[in-house]
Amino acid sequence: MFNIVTPTYNRKDLISRVYDSLRKQTFKDFKWIIVDDGSSDNTKELIQTWQKETEDFEIEYYYLDQNVGKPEAVNFGLQKCDRPYTIIADSDDTHVPNTLSDLKSIWDVINLSSHNICAIWTLVIDEDNNVKGDKFPKDWWQVGFKERVLDLKNQLHGDKWHCWNTEILKAHPLYSDDGCHIGESHTWNRINKKHDFLCVNINHLKAHITEQSLITSKRSRKAEARGAYYSGYYGLKDVSTSAIISNKYYRYIAFEYAKSKFYYSDKKLKLSFSKYLVSLAIFILLIPNRLLNKL
Structure with missing residues (x-):
């Protein structure tokens, strides 16, 4: 069975x-x-x-x-x-x-x-x-x-x-x-x-x-960014930009995707330019609160 x-x-x-x-x-x-x-x-x-x-x-x-x-x-x-x-x-x-x-x-x-x-x-x-x-x-x-x-x-x-x-x-x-x-x-x-x-x-x-x-293993910053990049790609590739904006869950993934782009990118597997812009905008809007929460 x-x-x-x-x-x-x-x-x-x-x-x-x-x-x-x-x-x-x-x-x-x-x-x-x-x-x-x-x-x-x-x-x-x-x-x-x-x-x-x-x-x-x-x-x-x-x-x-x-x-x-x-x-x-x-x-x-x-x-x-x-x-x-x-x-x-x-x-x-x-x-x-x-x-x-x-x-x-x-x-x-x-x-x-x-x-x-x-x-x-x-x-x-x-x-x-x-x-x-x-x-x-x-x-x-x-x-x-x-x-x-x-x-x-x-x-x-x-x-x-x-x-x-x-x-x-x-x-x-x-x-x-x-x-x-x-x-x-x-x-x-x-x-x-x-x-x-x-x-x-x-x-x-x-x-x-x-x-x-x-979950206890240590990974390099690039490996973590690469994981966040592909997680963001697969998590958002079939999602509309309006859904990304309106849902907290998708906004979190978009934030991590935009953040990962500073360290890693894949020319073959990447979100559309409009989704990247939305993700970048979400990152810019949320980063101050993220930094304050770490203080």
Whole structure:
């Protein structure tokens, strides 16, 4: 029923967290797809050991000769998915034992009601079992992009976790660039503009912070600017200038895009001149308040 895609890079000492939590799942109709993004730490030998000893679920292992980064590793894994629903499981996180059982029950309800739902979103807890960030404003909240992002007065903070309709996710691969990190939220928002999410206030994923975690890693100013540039491009390329001006969410992206242009630009992938002018105007108008807030 489920594909579980785990991209990994030199996580031999951490990926056992995922393996152990999958072994504890009460529902075992799933396939674990591991995409090794060019590891040099004997991850392959560890996975081969698990493949030999594991009988209650299937493990597929793929090794990429070149390190391409998480988004491309995920996109590679998506092409190997052949079951109806897909989960992206980072190689240093764990899941509560009833995760897949819960998701099966929820998908069964969704399928009976025939709604335009492409993903189930649930909550994330930290190592102390506290919910990271905000809960959803409503339980079993079927929501599109406009209601979830543009019209919501107080943006939801903190991590959320997802289980996707496989065919829809495969049709919308993650945005990627080999020189920076592009926020996955831009891919999720692109999907949410066409399909609804079902947001449920239940804890499934436990996030662990390590020195190798993306959110704790240090990046150069140029790499950060490059990430903001492409995030701005993908976030605004299909949005009208009037929408950029009238929506706080888009104004934030426009501000970051204009700011990034001082350090990075791409002649092939860039916003139209009118959108850049709007972004620059927003940057000029907002920069005084941004500077004051830092004092």
